[in-house]
Amino acid sequence: xxxxxxxxxxxxxxIVDFPLFGLVTSGSEGAVSMAWYSSKQxxxxxxxxxxxxxxxxxxxxxxxxxxxxxxxxxxxxxxKVKLQEMLSKIDERSKIKTFKHWSNLAQPxxx
Numbered sequence: 113x114x115x116x117x118x119x120x121x122x123x124x125x126x127i128v129d130f131p132l133f134g135l136v137t138s139g140s141e142g143a144v145s146m147a148w149y150s151s152k153q154x155x156x157x158x159x160x161x162x163x164x165x166x167x168x169x170x171x172x173x174x175x176x177x178x179x180x181x182x183x184x185x186x187x188x189x190x191x192k193v194k195l196q197e198m199l200s201k202i203d204e205r206s207k208i209k210t211f212k213h214w215s216n217l218a219q220p221x222x223x
Contacts, residue, residue, distance in 0.1 A: 114134065115132050115133075115134035115145065115147045115158070116147065116156055116158075118132055119132055119147055119148065119149045119156055120149075120156075122149070122195075123149050125195070125198045125199070125202070126198050126201075127191075127194050127195070127198060128148075128149045128150070128151040129148060129149070129150060129151050129152075130148060130149075130190075130191065130194065131146050131147065131148040131187075132146070132147055132148065132191075133145065133146050133184050133187070134146075134147065136160070136163070140167055140168050140169045141165055141166065141167050141168075142165070142166055142168070142177075143163035143164060143165050143166065144163065144164070144166075144180055144184070145158065145159060145160050145163060146158075146159040147159065164180075166180075
């Protein structure tokens with residue numbers, strides 16, 4: 113599941129206890145799932161039960177689904193801010209530390 117991969121990536125950047133959303137689909141029906149990495153319990157939690165199904169062949173459900181997507185977009189802005197903060201910290205650390213070159217050409221020179 114792509115959501116789990118994204119959570120492990122965010123954890124490697126230091127962003128934990130922050131929910132991510134995914135879309136599970138089958139034909140014209142879909143549901144929004146949610147997952148997060150718990151720093152307290154050191155594991156990922158997936159919310160895949162009792163999800164609201166949306167059938168995009170029904171105009172009313174398309175409207176309801178679009179409202180949910182707007183809320184998720186607002187949540188995404190918070191994630192964007194967190195990512196920018198963490199990436200700036202990583203950039204600062206990379207200027208202080210020297211890193212080894214791991215390309216095939218650089219390895220024989222260091223050995």
